[in-house]
Amino acid sequence: MLEGINRKYDISGIIASLVVLAFSGLLIYLLYTQIPYGQDKMLVSKDYIKMGVNSTGATNLVTSVVLSFRGLDTLGEVTVLFASAMAVGLFLLPGAGMWQREENFVLRVASRFLPYLIILIGIYIVSQGHVSPGGGFQGGVVISSGLLLKLILKREKESGFGGLVHALESLMGAGFVALALVGLVKYGSFLYSFGPKGVPGTLLSAGVLPVLYAFIGVKVASEFVAILERFTSSGEEDERA
Template sequence: MRKVVAIILASAFFAVLLVSFSNIQQADYGEKEYYYQNPINGSYANESVPSHYISNTKNETGAVNAVTAIVVEYRGFDTLGEVTVLFTAATGVSFLLYKTRGGKKRTEANLILKEGSKLVLPFILLTGAYIFIHGHLTPGGGFPGGAVIASGFLLMMLSYPKFFMKERAVSVTESMAGITFAFIGLLGLVFASSFLQNFLPLGDAGYILSAGIIPIIYIAIGFKVGSELSSIADKLKEVQK
Protein backbone atom coordinates (compact mmCIF):
# COMPACT_ATOMS: atom_id res chain seq x y z
CA MET A 1 0.00 0.00 0.00
CA ARG A 2 2.74 2.35 1.04
CA LYS A 3 4.74 1.57 -2.08
CA VAL A 4 1.77 2.01 -4.39
CA VAL A 5 1.01 5.44 -2.94
CA ALA A 6 4.68 6.35 -3.20
CA ILE A 7 4.85 5.26 -6.85
CA ILE A 8 1.71 7.25 -7.71
CA LEU A 9 2.98 10.39 -5.96
CA ALA A 10 6.45 10.10 -7.49
CA SER A 11 5.05 9.69 -11.01
CA ALA A 12 2.77 12.68 -10.49
CA PHE A 13 5.78 14.68 -9.35
CA PHE A 14 7.72 13.51 -12.41
CA ALA A 15 4.93 14.77 -14.68
CA VAL A 16 4.75 18.10 -12.84
CA LEU A 17 8.51 18.55 -13.17
CA LEU A 18 8.45 17.80 -16.90
CA VAL A 19 5.61 20.25 -17.49
CA SER A 20 7.38 22.97 -15.55
CA PHE A 21 10.70 22.35 -17.31
CA SER A 22 9.05 22.68 -20.69
CA ASN A 23 8.47 26.36 -19.90
CA ILE A 24 12.13 27.17 -19.40
CA GLN A 25 13.39 29.32 -22.24
CA GLN A 26 16.58 27.32 -22.52
CA ALA A 27 18.28 28.90 -25.48
CA ASP A 28 18.49 32.44 -24.21
CA TYR A 29 18.69 32.07 -20.45
CA GLY A 30 22.24 33.31 -20.11
CA GLU A 31 22.08 35.55 -23.15
CA LYS A 32 18.87 37.38 -22.48
CA GLU A 33 19.26 40.95 -21.37
CA TYR A 34 17.84 41.36 -17.93
CA TYR A 35 17.04 44.90 -16.92
CA TYR A 36 17.75 45.92 -13.37
CA GLN A 37 16.79 49.26 -11.97
CA ASN A 38 19.62 51.16 -10.37
CA PRO A 39 18.43 52.04 -6.85
CA ILE A 40 20.36 55.31 -6.77
CA ASN A 41 19.51 57.15 -9.96
CA GLY A 42 16.59 55.08 -11.17
CA SER A 43 18.15 54.21 -14.54
CA TYR A 44 17.93 50.75 -16.08
CA ALA A 45 21.23 49.00 -16.61
CA ASN A 46 21.43 47.26 -19.95
CA GLU A 47 23.31 44.27 -18.64
CA SER A 48 22.61 40.80 -17.27
CA VAL A 49 24.44 39.30 -14.32
CA PRO A 50 26.08 36.44 -16.26
CA SER A 51 27.27 38.69 -19.03
CA HIS A 52 28.64 41.12 -16.47
CA TYR A 53 30.61 38.32 -14.87
CA ILE A 54 31.89 37.03 -18.18
CA SER A 55 32.92 40.34 -19.67
CA ASN A 56 34.33 42.04 -16.56
CA THR A 57 35.93 39.24 -14.53
CA LYS A 58 39.37 39.67 -16.05
CA ASN A 59 39.52 43.42 -15.52
CA GLU A 60 37.90 43.54 -12.11
CA THR A 61 39.54 40.62 -10.37
CA GLY A 62 42.52 39.61 -12.52
CA ALA A 63 41.39 35.97 -12.51
CA VAL A 64 40.89 34.15 -15.81
CA ASN A 65 38.48 31.57 -14.41
CA ALA A 66 35.11 33.23 -13.91
CA VAL A 67 33.80 30.51 -11.57
CA THR A 68 36.73 31.03 -9.20
CA ALA A 69 36.26 34.78 -9.33
CA ILE A 70 32.62 34.35 -8.32
CA VAL A 71 33.33 31.85 -5.55
CA VAL A 72 36.22 33.75 -3.95
CA GLU A 73 35.82 37.38 -4.93
CA TYR A 74 32.25 38.36 -5.83
CA ARG A 75 30.62 35.99 -3.36
CA GLY A 76 33.50 35.40 -0.98
CA PHE A 77 31.33 35.91 2.08
CA ASP A 78 29.14 33.04 0.88
CA THR A 79 32.20 30.83 0.65
CA LEU A 80 33.22 31.77 4.19
CA GLY A 81 29.80 30.62 5.36
CA GLU A 82 30.13 27.42 3.37
CA VAL A 83 33.51 26.65 4.92
CA THR A 84 31.86 27.22 8.28
CA VAL A 85 29.16 24.66 7.42
CA LEU A 86 31.86 22.16 6.46
CA PHE A 87 33.68 22.86 9.72
CA THR A 88 30.48 22.35 11.70
CA ALA A 89 29.82 19.02 9.99
CA ALA A 90 33.38 17.83 10.68
CA THR A 91 33.04 18.91 14.31
CA GLY A 92 29.74 17.05 14.60
CA VAL A 93 31.27 13.87 13.20
CA SER A 94 34.21 14.13 15.59
CA PHE A 95 31.89 14.81 18.51
CA LEU A 96 29.58 11.87 17.85
CA LEU A 97 32.38 9.39 17.17
CA TYR A 98 34.72 10.55 19.88
CA LYS A 99 35.23 7.35 21.84
CA THR A 100 35.18 4.80 19.07
CA ARG A 101 38.88 4.76 18.25
CA GLY A 102 40.59 1.38 18.33
CA GLY A 103 37.75 -0.70 17.01
CA LYS A 104 37.78 -4.30 15.89
CA LYS A 105 40.71 -5.85 14.09
CA ARG A 106 40.80 -5.51 10.34
CA THR A 107 42.55 -7.74 7.90
CA GLU A 108 45.74 -6.57 6.28
CA ALA A 109 45.52 -5.41 2.69
CA ASN A 110 47.54 -7.34 0.16
CA LEU A 111 51.03 -6.43 -0.97
CA ILE A 112 50.10 -4.80 -4.27
CA LEU A 113 47.62 -2.38 -2.68
CA LYS A 114 50.05 -1.48 0.12
CA GLU A 115 53.10 -0.82 -2.02
CA GLY A 116 51.10 0.73 -4.84
CA SER A 117 49.34 3.19 -2.56
CA LYS A 118 52.67 4.17 -0.99
CA LEU A 119 53.96 4.86 -4.49
CA VAL A 120 50.90 6.78 -5.64
CA LEU A 121 50.28 8.94 -2.54
CA PRO A 122 52.86 11.70 -3.31
CA PHE A 123 51.47 12.11 -6.80
CA ILE A 124 47.90 12.36 -5.49
CA LEU A 125 48.97 15.05 -3.03
CA LEU A 126 50.87 16.86 -5.79
CA THR A 127 47.81 16.77 -8.07
CA GLY A 128 45.61 18.14 -5.30
CA ALA A 129 48.08 20.95 -4.60
CA TYR A 130 48.31 21.73 -8.32
CA ILE A 131 44.53 21.93 -8.57
CA PHE A 132 44.12 24.42 -5.74
CA ILE A 133 47.19 26.52 -6.54
CA HIS A 134 46.02 26.98 -10.13
CA GLY A 135 42.41 27.63 -9.11
CA HIS A 136 42.27 31.03 -10.78
CA LEU A 137 43.74 29.78 -14.08
CA THR A 138 42.32 26.31 -14.74
CA PRO A 139 39.13 24.43 -13.83
CA GLY A 140 39.17 23.37 -10.21
CA GLY A 141 40.10 25.19 -7.06
CA GLY A 142 40.20 24.75 -3.32
CA PHE A 143 37.24 22.40 -2.95
CA PRO A 144 38.19 19.82 -5.63
CA GLY A 145 41.87 20.05 -4.67
CA GLY A 146 41.09 19.44 -1.02
CA ALA A 147 38.87 16.49 -1.95
CA VAL A 148 41.72 15.00 -4.03
CA ILE A 149 44.12 15.33 -1.08
CA ALA A 150 41.58 13.71 1.24
CA SER A 151 41.16 10.85 -1.25
CA GLY A 152 44.92 10.26 -1.07
CA PHE A 153 44.73 9.88 2.71
CA LEU A 154 41.64 7.70 2.31
CA LEU A 155 43.68 5.39 0.07
CA MET A 156 46.31 5.10 2.80
CA MET A 157 43.61 4.31 5.36
CA LEU A 158 42.21 1.59 3.14
CA SER A 159 45.57 -0.08 2.61
CA TYR A 160 47.04 0.27 6.13
CA PRO A 161 44.71 -0.61 9.01
CA LYS A 162 46.99 1.17 11.47
CA PHE A 163 47.23 4.43 9.53
CA PHE A 164 45.88 7.31 11.59
CA MET A 165 45.76 10.99 10.86
CA LYS A 166 47.72 12.92 13.46
CA GLU A 167 44.87 14.74 15.16
CA ARG A 168 47.03 17.58 16.36
CA ALA A 169 48.46 18.29 12.90
CA VAL A 170 45.03 18.09 11.27
CA SER A 171 43.45 20.52 13.71
CA VAL A 172 46.39 22.95 13.49
CA THR A 173 46.28 22.93 9.67
CA GLU A 174 42.53 23.44 9.67
CA SER A 175 42.60 26.29 12.16
CA MET A 176 45.49 28.04 10.42
CA ALA A 177 43.66 27.85 7.09
CA GLY A 178 40.46 29.20 8.59
CA ILE A 179 42.33 32.00 10.36
CA THR A 180 44.10 32.91 7.10
CA PHE A 181 40.78 33.20 5.29
CA ALA A 182 39.17 35.42 7.93
CA PHE A 183 42.34 37.47 8.47
CA ILE A 184 42.68 38.27 4.77
CA GLY A 185 39.06 39.34 4.79
CA LEU A 186 39.76 41.68 7.71
CA LEU A 187 42.83 43.05 5.93
CA GLY A 188 40.50 43.90 3.05
CA LEU A 189 38.47 45.88 5.56
CA VAL A 190 41.62 47.75 6.60
CA PHE A 191 43.36 48.41 3.28
CA ALA A 192 40.34 48.52 0.96
CA SER A 193 36.75 49.44 1.62
CA SER A 194 34.97 46.21 2.51
CA PHE A 195 35.37 42.74 3.94
CA LEU A 196 37.21 40.29 1.63
CA GLN A 197 37.93 43.01 -0.92
CA ASN A 198 41.07 42.73 -2.96
CA PHE A 199 43.93 44.91 -1.69
CA LEU A 200 46.86 43.32 -3.53
CA PRO A 201 47.95 44.28 -7.07
CA LEU A 202 46.12 42.32 -9.76
CA GLY A 203 49.16 41.47 -11.89
CA ASP A 204 49.08 40.00 -15.38
CA ALA A 205 46.00 37.86 -15.91
CA GLY A 206 46.89 34.30 -16.81
CA TYR A 207 49.96 33.92 -14.59
CA ILE A 208 50.17 32.24 -11.22
CA LEU A 209 51.10 35.41 -9.35
CA SER A 210 48.04 37.35 -10.35
CA ALA A 211 44.49 38.03 -9.19
CA GLY A 212 45.51 39.50 -5.82
CA ILE A 213 44.05 37.59 -2.87
CA ILE A 214 42.28 34.86 -4.86
CA PRO A 215 45.16 32.31 -4.90
CA ILE A 216 45.92 32.87 -1.21
CA ILE A 217 42.31 32.30 -0.18
CA TYR A 218 41.95 29.29 -2.44
CA ILE A 219 45.11 27.70 -1.05
CA ALA A 220 43.72 28.23 2.46
CA ILE A 221 40.40 26.67 1.39
CA GLY A 222 42.27 23.73 -0.14
CA PHE A 223 44.13 23.01 3.10
CA LYS A 224 40.96 23.43 5.13
CA VAL A 225 38.79 21.16 2.97
CA GLY A 226 41.56 18.57 2.68
CA SER A 227 42.15 18.36 6.42
CA GLU A 228 38.45 18.35 7.27
CA LEU A 229 37.51 15.63 4.79
CA SER A 230 40.49 13.50 5.87
CA SER A 231 39.51 13.85 9.50
CA ILE A 232 35.91 12.86 8.65
CA ALA A 233 37.21 9.78 6.83
CA ASP A 234 39.57 9.03 9.72
CA LYS A 235 36.75 9.20 12.25
CA LEU A 236 34.35 7.13 10.15
CA LYS A 237 37.03 4.48 9.64
CA GLU A 238 37.33 3.39 13.25
CA VAL A 239 33.75 2.58 14.09
CA GLN A 240 32.88 -0.43 16.20
CA LYS A 241 30.21 -2.84 15.07
Protein backbone atom coordinates (compact mmCIF):
# COMPACT_ATOMS: atom_id res chain seq x y z
CA MET A 1 0.00 0.00 0.00
CA LEU A 2 2.71 2.41 0.99
CA GLU A 3 4.81 1.48 -1.98
CA GLY A 4 1.99 2.31 -4.35
CA ILE A 5 1.72 5.81 -2.98
CA ASN A 6 5.43 6.39 -3.09
CA ARG A 7 5.89 5.29 -6.64
CA LYS A 8 3.01 7.27 -8.05
CA TYR A 9 3.33 10.47 -6.12
CA ASP A 10 6.96 10.93 -5.35
CA ILE A 11 8.03 13.78 -7.57
CA SER A 12 4.77 15.58 -7.89
CA GLY A 13 4.19 15.13 -4.17
CA ILE A 14 7.49 16.75 -3.31
CA ILE A 15 6.94 19.61 -5.69
CA ALA A 16 3.42 20.17 -4.39
CA SER A 17 4.61 20.15 -0.79
CA LEU A 18 7.36 22.63 -1.51
CA VAL A 19 5.04 24.99 -3.33
CA VAL A 20 2.48 24.84 -0.54
CA LEU A 21 5.19 25.37 2.05
CA ALA A 22 6.56 28.41 0.24
CA PHE A 23 3.12 29.80 -0.25
CA SER A 24 2.24 29.32 3.42
CA GLY A 25 5.37 31.13 4.49
CA LEU A 26 4.57 33.99 2.18
CA LEU A 27 1.03 34.10 3.49
CA ILE A 28 2.13 34.26 7.11
CA TYR A 29 4.59 37.00 6.31
CA LEU A 30 1.93 39.05 4.56
CA LEU A 31 -0.61 38.56 7.30
CA TYR A 32 1.81 39.47 10.01
CA THR A 33 2.93 42.66 8.30
CA GLN A 34 -0.18 43.85 6.47
CA ILE A 35 -3.09 42.85 8.64
CA PRO A 36 -2.20 43.46 12.28
CA TYR A 37 -3.96 41.08 14.56
CA GLY A 38 -6.20 42.50 17.23
CA GLN A 39 -6.17 46.02 15.94
CA ASP A 40 -9.21 47.94 14.91
CA LYS A 41 -9.29 47.63 11.13
CA MET A 42 -12.91 48.45 10.59
CA LEU A 43 -14.12 50.75 7.89
CA VAL A 44 -17.71 50.16 6.89
CA SER A 45 -18.30 48.17 10.06
CA LYS A 46 -18.08 51.32 12.13
CA ASP A 47 -21.23 52.54 10.44
CA TYR A 48 -22.86 49.16 10.80
CA ILE A 49 -22.25 49.30 14.55
CA LYS A 50 -23.48 52.86 14.79
CA MET A 51 -26.67 52.36 12.83
CA GLY A 52 -27.44 48.68 13.09
CA VAL A 53 -29.81 48.68 16.02
CA ASN A 54 -31.68 51.82 15.08
CA SER A 55 -32.30 50.91 11.52
CA THR A 56 -33.20 47.26 11.87
CA GLY A 57 -34.27 46.91 15.46
CA ALA A 58 -32.03 43.89 15.99
CA THR A 59 -29.55 43.98 18.84
CA ASN A 60 -27.51 41.23 17.25
CA LEU A 61 -25.34 43.22 14.87
CA VAL A 62 -24.33 40.14 12.93
CA THR A 63 -28.01 39.55 12.16
CA SER A 64 -28.43 43.08 10.93
CA VAL A 65 -25.41 42.57 8.68
CA VAL A 66 -26.59 39.18 7.46
CA LEU A 67 -30.19 40.10 6.76
CA SER A 68 -30.17 43.80 6.08
CA PHE A 69 -26.83 45.28 5.09
CA ARG A 70 -25.69 42.17 3.24
CA GLY A 71 -29.00 40.47 2.72
CA LEU A 72 -28.22 39.63 -0.87
CA ASP A 73 -25.38 37.37 0.25
CA THR A 74 -27.79 35.49 2.48
CA LEU A 75 -30.14 35.02 -0.42
CA GLY A 76 -27.25 33.61 -2.40
CA GLU A 77 -26.33 31.31 0.45
CA VAL A 78 -29.89 30.02 0.63
CA THR A 79 -29.72 29.41 -3.11
CA VAL A 80 -26.49 27.45 -2.83
CA LEU A 81 -28.04 25.12 -0.30
CA PHE A 82 -31.12 24.69 -2.44
CA ALA A 83 -29.04 23.97 -5.51
CA SER A 84 -26.96 21.40 -3.67
CA ALA A 85 -30.09 19.64 -2.43
CA MET A 86 -31.36 19.55 -5.99
CA ALA A 87 -28.02 18.30 -7.24
CA VAL A 88 -27.94 15.47 -4.73
CA GLY A 89 -31.43 14.56 -5.85
CA LEU A 90 -30.06 14.48 -9.36
CA PHE A 91 -27.19 12.12 -8.61
CA LEU A 92 -28.75 9.68 -6.25
CA LEU A 93 -31.85 7.86 -7.20
CA PRO A 94 -34.43 7.28 -4.51
CA GLY A 95 -34.39 3.84 -3.07
CA ALA A 96 -36.52 1.74 -0.85
CA GLY A 97 -36.30 1.71 2.88
CA MET A 98 -34.30 4.63 4.13
CA TRP A 99 -34.40 4.31 7.79
CA GLN A 100 -33.55 0.71 8.34
CA ARG A 101 -31.83 0.32 11.57
CA GLU A 102 -31.38 -2.47 14.03
CA GLU A 103 -33.53 -2.24 17.09
CA ASN A 104 -31.28 -0.67 19.67
CA PHE A 105 -32.44 -0.10 23.21
CA VAL A 106 -30.72 3.23 23.75
CA LEU A 107 -31.83 4.56 20.40
CA ARG A 108 -35.37 3.39 20.93
CA VAL A 109 -35.76 5.00 24.32
CA ALA A 110 -33.92 8.19 23.46
CA SER A 111 -35.88 8.76 20.30
CA ARG A 112 -39.04 8.96 22.31
CA PHE A 113 -38.27 12.28 23.93
CA LEU A 114 -34.86 13.56 22.84
CA PRO A 115 -35.84 14.72 19.34
CA TYR A 116 -38.49 17.01 20.73
CA LEU A 117 -36.03 18.63 23.08
CA ILE A 118 -33.56 19.11 20.27
CA ILE A 119 -36.19 20.55 17.96
CA LEU A 120 -37.28 22.89 20.73
CA ILE A 121 -33.74 24.13 21.19
CA GLY A 122 -33.48 24.60 17.45
CA ILE A 123 -36.66 26.65 17.38
CA TYR A 124 -35.32 28.73 20.22
CA ILE A 125 -32.10 29.41 18.34
CA VAL A 126 -33.97 30.42 15.21
CA SER A 127 -36.42 32.67 16.95
CA GLN A 128 -33.84 34.44 19.09
CA GLY A 129 -31.50 35.10 16.19
CA HIS A 130 -32.00 38.82 16.25
CA VAL A 131 -31.29 39.35 19.92
CA SER A 132 -28.69 36.75 20.76
CA PRO A 133 -26.26 34.56 18.86
CA GLY A 134 -28.22 32.33 16.55
CA GLY A 135 -30.32 32.56 13.49
CA GLY A 136 -31.94 30.63 10.72
CA PHE A 137 -29.00 28.54 9.57
CA GLN A 138 -27.76 27.48 12.96
CA GLY A 139 -31.20 26.75 14.31
CA GLY A 140 -32.25 24.99 11.14
CA VAL A 141 -29.37 22.56 11.39
CA VAL A 142 -30.22 21.77 15.01
CA ILE A 143 -33.86 21.20 14.11
CA SER A 144 -32.87 18.87 11.34
CA SER A 145 -30.70 16.82 13.66
CA GLY A 146 -33.67 16.39 15.96
CA LEU A 147 -35.88 15.38 13.06
CA LEU A 148 -33.38 12.85 11.85
CA LEU A 149 -33.11 11.29 15.27
CA LYS A 150 -36.86 10.93 15.28
CA LEU A 151 -36.97 9.36 11.85
CA ILE A 152 -34.02 7.09 12.19
CA LEU A 153 -36.13 4.25 13.48
CA LYS A 154 -38.88 4.32 10.96
CA ARG A 155 -39.01 1.06 9.13
CA GLU A 156 -40.83 1.99 5.98
CA LYS A 157 -40.28 5.05 3.94
CA GLU A 158 -42.91 7.62 4.75
CA SER A 159 -44.88 7.94 1.56
CA GLY A 160 -45.93 11.55 1.73
CA PHE A 161 -42.88 12.60 3.61
CA GLY A 162 -40.54 13.16 0.70
CA GLY A 163 -43.07 15.42 -0.89
CA LEU A 164 -43.49 17.46 2.26
CA VAL A 165 -39.83 18.34 2.64
CA HIS A 166 -39.50 19.32 -0.99
CA ALA A 167 -42.62 21.45 -0.85
CA LEU A 168 -41.41 23.13 2.31
CA GLU A 169 -37.96 23.79 0.87
CA SER A 170 -39.38 25.33 -2.24
CA LEU A 171 -42.03 27.38 -0.49
CA MET A 172 -39.65 28.81 2.06
CA GLY A 173 -37.16 29.74 -0.60
CA ALA A 174 -39.82 31.34 -2.72
CA GLY A 175 -41.16 33.06 0.37
CA PHE A 176 -37.80 34.61 1.08
CA VAL A 177 -37.58 35.96 -2.45
CA ALA A 178 -41.17 37.17 -2.19
CA LEU A 179 -40.41 39.14 0.95
CA ALA A 180 -37.38 40.61 -0.75
CA LEU A 181 -39.55 41.59 -3.72
CA VAL A 182 -42.00 43.28 -1.35
CA GLY A 183 -39.10 45.44 -0.35
CA LEU A 184 -38.44 46.23 -3.98
CA VAL A 185 -41.97 46.97 -5.03
CA LYS A 186 -43.23 48.72 -1.95
CA TYR A 187 -40.11 50.42 -0.60
CA GLY A 188 -37.94 50.75 -3.65
CA SER A 189 -35.11 48.45 -2.74
CA PHE A 190 -34.81 44.69 -2.94
CA LEU A 191 -34.46 43.10 0.51
CA TYR A 192 -35.33 46.26 2.36
CA SER A 193 -35.96 45.32 5.97
CA PHE A 194 -39.44 46.54 6.69
CA GLY A 195 -41.84 45.82 9.48
CA PRO A 196 -42.34 47.24 12.96
CA LYS A 197 -39.00 47.68 14.68
CA GLY A 198 -40.34 47.17 18.15
CA VAL A 199 -38.21 47.43 21.24
CA PRO A 200 -34.70 46.22 20.48
CA GLY A 201 -33.78 43.26 22.60
CA THR A 202 -37.22 41.76 22.84
CA LEU A 203 -38.55 38.81 20.92
CA LEU A 204 -41.02 40.81 18.88
CA SER A 205 -38.64 43.28 17.35
CA ALA A 206 -36.66 43.87 14.20
CA GLY A 207 -39.62 43.83 11.85
CA VAL A 208 -39.41 41.22 9.14
CA LEU A 209 -36.01 39.88 10.19
CA PRO A 210 -37.22 37.12 12.52
CA VAL A 211 -39.67 36.07 9.81
CA LEU A 212 -36.82 35.77 7.33
CA TYR A 213 -34.86 33.72 9.81
CA ALA A 214 -37.88 31.50 10.41
CA PHE A 215 -38.16 30.85 6.69
CA ILE A 216 -34.48 30.04 6.52
CA GLY A 217 -34.71 27.77 9.54
CA VAL A 218 -37.54 25.70 8.11
CA LYS A 219 -35.86 25.61 4.73
CA VAL A 220 -32.52 24.43 6.06
CA ALA A 221 -34.10 21.80 8.27
CA SER A 222 -36.18 20.33 5.49
CA GLU A 223 -33.27 20.53 3.06
CA PHE A 224 -30.99 18.57 5.34
CA VAL A 225 -33.54 15.89 5.87
CA ALA A 226 -34.05 15.62 2.11
CA ILE A 227 -30.33 15.44 1.39
CA LEU A 228 -29.65 12.85 4.05
CA GLU A 229 -32.61 10.82 2.98
CA ARG A 230 -31.10 10.55 -0.46
CA PHE A 231 -27.72 9.59 0.93
CA THR A 232 -28.98 6.73 3.00
CA SER A 233 -31.56 5.30 0.69
CA SER A 234 -30.31 2.16 -0.89
CA GLY A 235 -31.03 2.90 -4.48
CA GLU A 236 -30.03 0.76 -7.39
CA GLU A 237 -27.91 2.95 -9.62
CA ASP A 238 -29.02 2.16 -13.11
CA GLU A 239 -27.87 3.50 -16.43
CA ARG A 240 -29.02 6.94 -17.26
CA ALA A 241 -27.72 7.48 -20.71
